[in-house]
Structures are given as structure tokens and as C-alpha cells.
Amino acid sequence: MDWIVIINTCVSILFTVCYAYQIFYLIYALFVSPKKYSATKQTNRYAVMISARNEEKVIGHLLRSITSCDYPSELVDIYVVADNCTDETARIAAENGANVYQRFNKKLIGKGYALNELYAHITGLHGTEYYDGFFVFDADNLLDKHYITEMDKCFSAGNRVITSYRNSKNYGANWISAGYALWFLREAKFLNNPRSLLGTSCAISGTGFLIHKDILKRQKGWIHFLLTEDIEFSVDNVLQGEKIGYCHTAMLYDEQPSSFKVAWRQRLRWSKGFLQVMRDYGGSLFKQSFKRFSAFDMLMTIAPAFLITIFCLISNLSALVYACLYDPAFIRIIAGSLVYTVASAYLLLFIVGLTTGITEWKQIHCSASRKILSFFTFPLFMMTYIPISVQALFAKVEWKPIEHNVAISMDELIQEKVACSGQAIR
Numbered sequence: 001m002d003w004i005v006i007i008n009t010c011v012s013i014l015f016t017v018c019y020a021y022q023i024f025y026l027i028y029a030l031f032v033s034p035k036k037y038s039a040t041k042q043t044n045r046y047a048v049m050i051s052a053r054n055e056e057k058v059i060g061h062l063l064r065s066i067t068s069c070d071y072p073s074e075l076v077d078i079y080v081v082a083d084n085c086t087d088e089t090a091r092i093a094a095e096n097g098a099n100v101y102q103r104f105n106k107k108l109i110g111k112g113y114a115l116n117e118l119y120a121h122i123t124g125l126h127g128t129e130y131y132d133g134f135f136v137f138d139a140d141n142l143l144d145k146h147y148i149t150e151m152d153k154c155f156s157a158g159n160r161v162i163t164s165y166r167n168s169k170n171y172g173a174n175w176i177s178a179g180y181a182l183w184f185l186r187e188a189k190f191l192n193n194p195r196s197l198l199g200t201s202c203a204i205s206g207t208g209f210l211i212h213k214d215i216l217k218r219q220k221g222w223i224h225f226l227l228t229e230d231i232e233f234s235v236d237n238v239l240q241g242e243k244i245g246y247c248h249t250a251m252l253y254d255e256q257p258s259s260f261k262v263a264w265r266q267r268l269r270w271s272k273g274f275l276q277v278m279r280d281y282g283g284s285l286f287k288q289s290f291k292r293f294s295a296f297d298m299l300m301t302i303a304p305a306f307l308i309t310i311f312c313l314i315s316n317l318s319a320l321v322y323a324c325l326y327d328p329a330f331i332r333i334i335a336g337s338l339v340y341t342v343a344s345a346y347l348l349l350f351i352v353g354l355t356t357g358i359t360e361w362k363q364i365h366c367s368a369s370r371k372i373l374s375f376f377t378f379p380l381f382m383m384t385y386i387p388i389s390v391q392a393l394f395a396k397v398e399w400k401p402i403e404h405n406v407a408i409s410m411d412e413l414i415q416e417k418v419a420c421s422g423q424a425i426r
Helices: 002-031 059-067 089-095 111-126 147-156 175-198 213-219 229-239 260-288 293-302 305-326 328-359 368-383 385-394 410-425
Strands: 046-052 076-083 099-103 133-138 161-168 209-212 244-254
Touching (some): 002 175, 002 293, 002 328, 046 059, 046 089, 059 076, 059 089, 076 089, 076 111, 089 099, 099 111, 111 133, 133 213, 147 161, 147 209, 147 244, 175 244, 175 260, 175 368, 209 213, 229 260, 260 293, 260 385, 305 328, 305 385, 328 368, 368 385
Parallel strands (some): 046 076, 046 133, 076 099
Antiparallel strands (some): 161 209
8 A cells, every 4th residue: 555655745746846836925925015006197098898798786886986996087988798688787887888889699608709899899999009908897896996097007117918906895705705705815915916026927817907909909809718718818928928917906806606506617617718728728838837937837827736636535535445345454544644635735725715814804894703714614615626627527618607696886895894894803
């Protein structure tokens, strides 16, 4: 049974070698303040692109949060593509000042296709030079009033693709929404923040980002149509030599699933999408990893690390079954090895969640007790990725919309934050 010890040791070494840099990111971000950008003359003109599928409950709040931003309103135009909608999304968007384009296409389904058609519509009206940059949001988002101003500072400093600080509207709903929210806070604070500080490329995560007009002009639109179009866009741009920036002071809120069924379906799509990106771009990333660290970072981001984890668990379980049948003397040793593997993974994820929660405590809008509980449930949330990732290897996955129901305004969110802060103080 020495082979099981060798496998576990090799897996531990492999993980350490591949992801030690993320531990360095975490430590570095604890001691170095995020980048600050100087005020600008605010002359850049922006187009906001929103793809919405049956979002009548939430899109009005997003649009009002955009128009409430302190950036000059005459320099921001909002465009919404109502993508295969069967509700009042288009009407509500138009009533809130957006330029609305309705799209009905049952063959080319997905956010990437909708964004590409919306970009074509915008440039058909104004050409490719009218707007300096293009924001991309989802209909469930809310923007802090300084969001566009802060992103403009980062944009004017020379960053051509920028991601922002991703917070959540419903952290305290349950352990599922809290798991999502903690992960995105960790991405902002301990991945994109240190990447920006160290001068390497960040990564786009779903929503809340800004693209220079020349990027979309070079691409001839939005050309990323895999199930995870955001990470595909990030990887492709890194391979093209772009450096994605990060604006820590631009805060965006979005809604996280609170249903286990919905969360499973969404993360199944993400897992399948990562496999697609790995299939299409993995070879190029591997080659460039020897030249540029950002390529290695992106490779580790999309690499199916879960496969190594699954291999380790299957090896341990197989050894346990073998011992039960043929060599009972080794049952205790193998069971102990399996428990150690799971416990080690739980502890590592707990530390990640705890560190993120403590550093971002004031940004989390829920009670102190709920925050603390989420640090313990975060590892369980992350471990559910294992069966999801196994299914992604074999399942045919298609893009399906996620229903959003947290219809809350930015003012209500601020009031909730104040109330939670008061409770935390007491």
C-alpha cells in the first residue's frame, strides 16, 4: 500500500508547485494597499452594454443606479439588448432611458451572441470611434455612485481592459449565496488586486468590466461564444498581449443564486465552459507560460485542478475498498489518509474564506453571526464543485438564463449596509 502514500505526496507537491503563487498573492495583498488613480478631466465617452433575458424585476434598479452615478451623464449612453424576452424587460428598460434593441434568435443562444449583435447595432448607429470605451453589465447588477468615475480614472491611466470590485446584493440569503459572494470577494481582493499591484494581467469575472474601443474594433465585435465567455475573453486577450487592469475603488453588486438546484446548473455551465476554454486555448497558454507569467496564471485559472483532486480521492477510495476485501490490516491507514485529504482541503478553503471575510468585513452586508457562519460553510460550497465537475466531463451543457428576484435599489442596499454595520458595532 505504499503506492497510495506516494500518490498523495505527489498530488500535494503538484498542487503546491502550481498554486504557490496564489498564496504569495494572498500574503502580498494583506500588506500592500490597492492602486489609486488620479482624478481625470472626465472627457471619455462611454457606451453601456447590457444583455437581459426576462429581467423585468431587476433591470430598472440597475439603470437607475447607472444614471445616478456622478460621472457626466451626457457622456454615458445605455444600450440594452432584450434577448429572447417574453416579459416587460424591453419596456422597463426604455422607460428608464435605455436605448433598447430586441433580439429573437433561438439558434444562437447565449450572452456572447447577444453582446455581439448589440455592439453591431451601436456601431451601426455611431461607427467604431464615437465611444472611447464600452462597459458590460448584467441586468441584476447595481453600481456604486462613484463606479464610472473610478473606472474612468483607471481607463485614463492607460488600461485598455478593466475589471472591478465585485460585491453581492444577497450575501446573507443562505450558505449558497454566501459561498458565491465570498469567492468573488476573494477574486477581487486576493487575485485581481495583487495581479494589478505586481503588473501582471487580471481576469474578467462575469460582469462589471470596461473595454477600450480599439479592442472590440480589432476583434470586429464580441467574438467569444463559449459557455464562459468572460474567461474566454480574458484568456484570448492575454494571448494577444493585453494586460487586463483592476479598479479596486469601483464597486459593483450582483445577485447570487440561493437555490442549490440553480447554483448546480450555473456552476455546471461554468465547469463545462472552463473545459471548453482549456480545449481551445490550453495549448497556446502552455507555450506562452514559459515567456509570460500572465499566461501561466491564466493556465492555472482554467486548468482542471479538480481532476487531480478527483484522481486523489478515487485512488484513496479504491485503496480502501481493496483493503476491505484483501488486506484489512491497512484499512485504518487508508481511511486515515482519506480523512486527512478531505480535512486538509476543508482547512485550506476555510482559511481562504476566513481571511477574505475578515479583510472585507465592512463590505459584507449581513449580520456578524451570518458572516462567521459563512466562513465554515464556504469549504462545503466549494467542495460541491467536485461532483459538478465530474458531471461536466460527460454532460451536454447548454446556456440557460438564471432568474433574478432580488429587486433592491442602491439606496436600499446602502441602508442595509448601515444597519448591518450598526449591528456589528453592538
